[in-house]
Amino acid sequence: xxxxxxALLASLRxxxxxxxxxxxxxxxxxxxxxxxxxxxNQADAEExxxxxxxxxxRKGQTFEGRAALGSWIYRVTTNAALNKRRGKRLxxxxxxxxxxxxFDADGHREGDRAWVxxxxxxxxxxxxxxxxxxxxxxxxxxxxPGHYRAVLVLRDVEELSNEQVAQIxxxxxxxxxxxxxxxxxxxxxxxxxxxxxxx
Amino acid sequence: xxxxxxxAILADYLEMAxxxxxxxxxxxHFAGCEPCRAYLATYKKTRDLAAAANRVEMxxxxxxxxxxxxxEQLRQNG
Ligand SMILES: [Zn+2]
Numbered sequence: 001x002x003x004x005x006x007a008l009l010a011s012l013r014x015x016x017x018x019x020x021x022x023x024x025x026x027x028x029x030x031x032x033x034x035x036x037x038x039x040x041n042q043a044d045a046e047e048x049x050x051x052x053x054x055x056x057x058r059k060g061q062t063f064e065g066r067a068a069l070g071s072w073i074y075r076v077t078t079n080a081a082l083n084k085r086r087g088k089r090l091x092x093x094x095x096x097x098x099x100x101x102x103f104d105a106d107g108h109r110e111g112d113r114a115w116v117x118x119x120x121x122x123x124x125x126x127x128x129x130x131x132x133x134x135x136x137x138x139x140x141x142x143x144x145p146g147h148y149r150a151v152l153v154l155r156d157v158e159e160l161s162n163e164q165v166a167q168i169x170x171x172x173x174x175x176x177x178x179x180x181x182x183x184x185x186x187x188x189x190x191x192x193x194x195x196x197x198x199x
Numbered sequence: 200x201x202x203x204x205x206x207a208i209l210a211d212y213l214e215m216a217x218x219x220x221x222x223x224x225x226x227x228h229f230a231g232c233e234p235c236r237a238y239l240a241t242y243k244k245t246r247d248l249a250a251a252a253n254r255v256e257m258x259x260x261x262x263x264x265x266x267x268x269x270x271e272q273l274r275q276n277g
Contacts, residue, residue, distance in 0.1 A: 017270055024266060032257035046261050050268060057272050101238075107201025109234055117233060121240035128248055137252055156250040162214075181210040188238075188245040 005069040012057065023056065027070070030158060031077045037153035038081035038146050048080045074158070074168045078150050085146045096145065099186035118196030133195060140190040148183040155180050200228045205235050209242055 005026075011019035031052060035045035052073065102110035109116045120128075127133070141149065147169070154165045155176075162180075166173045205228045211217050212225060229236055257265075 012273075015273060015276065017273060020269055020273055021266070024269070028262065028265065029257060032261075033253065033255055036255050037253045042258070042261070046265070049257070050265055053265070053269050054272055057269060057276060101206060103201075103203040107203035109202050109206070109238070117237050119237035119240050121237075121244040123244075125248065125251060128244075129251060134252075137248060141249065141252065152249060153253050156246055157253045177210060181207075184210070184242060184246050184249070185206075187249055188242050191245055191248070192241055 009056075009069070020057065024053070027073050028053075031073060033157060034074065034077050034150070034153050035081045037157065038078065038150050039085050040142055040149070044084045045081070048077060048084055051080055052076050071164070071168060074154065074160075075170075078154075078168055082146050082150065096148070096182055096186050099140075099189045100182060101185060101189065115192075115196060118192050120192065120195035123195065128191075128195075133191065136190055136194040137187065140187045144183055144186065148179050148186075151176055151179045152183045200224050202228075202232060202235050202238075205229070205232070206238060209239060212239075213243065213246070 005023075008019045008023050008026075012023065028049060031049045032045055035048035036042065039045050039048065055076065056073075104110055123133075128137070144152070150169055151165055154160050154168060155162070160168070162173045162176050166176045169176065171179075205225055208217060208221065208225060212222070217225065229239065
């Protein structure tokens with residue numbers, strides 16, 4: 001474990017409020033990003049972050065000798081967020097399969113020429129993160145299964161390696177890679193449906 | 200290499216995790232395939248957009264609430 005983290009946990013055990021604040025400064029932003037990315041709901045994300053910190057405050061002593069506090073935090077935050085989501089908002093999740101590209105027998109992408117050539121990538125990001133494109137992106141993120149969103153945030157926002165993410169979500173590296181790729185393809189398909197004709 | 204095979208390895212391509220021979224084959228495919236070039240460009244842009252959309256900040260009000268709640272927990276703990 002990071003020496004700083006160990007020292008902070010030791011101070012926290014002694015009831016040191018400054019240590020708690022330092023741990024919050026270090027970890028609360030990424031916990032919130034991850035929890036929000038998975039739950040897609042502010043109130044749920046807040047509860048997740050709070051619960052994980054309460055565990056740290058109450059059980060600080062059990063971390064000694066464990067792997068990095070950072071990975072532990074990612075792991076329990078992911079699990080708590082996935083649990084929070086279970087049974088909620090599932091109605092929004094659609095099958096990913098219908099948003100994956102189709103191929104013909106020769107391995108060419110299915111669709112007419114305008115569709116397979118659609119390239120909206122030159123559109124500036126600020127335009128794509130506003131208006132209807134933003135709405136499409138957020139609907140598409142909402143519709144992804146929670147496990148896919150967890151991988152998307154851990155890889156593409158937190159920029160962890162496939163191996164680190166595999167440890168955090170408790171899946172194989174192959175499964176992490178597959179989820180990441182399928183999530184990106186499903187989002188791309190839905191964005192292209194909205195933007196393709198305008199590029 | 201078919202388009203389907205090319206698209207299947209895009210994530211590895213972006214991570215530079217392909218072997219030199221597969222990389223060469225993929226780049227040869229891109230050179231001759233406009234649809235796959237469009238796919239790659241929009242796939243990359245999608246990755247960046249989703250990351251940007253997911254880069255949310257905890258609202259200040261929530262930070263304040265969390266801090267107060269946890270400091271209270273810490274007091275009760277001791
Ligand atoms: Zn192709």
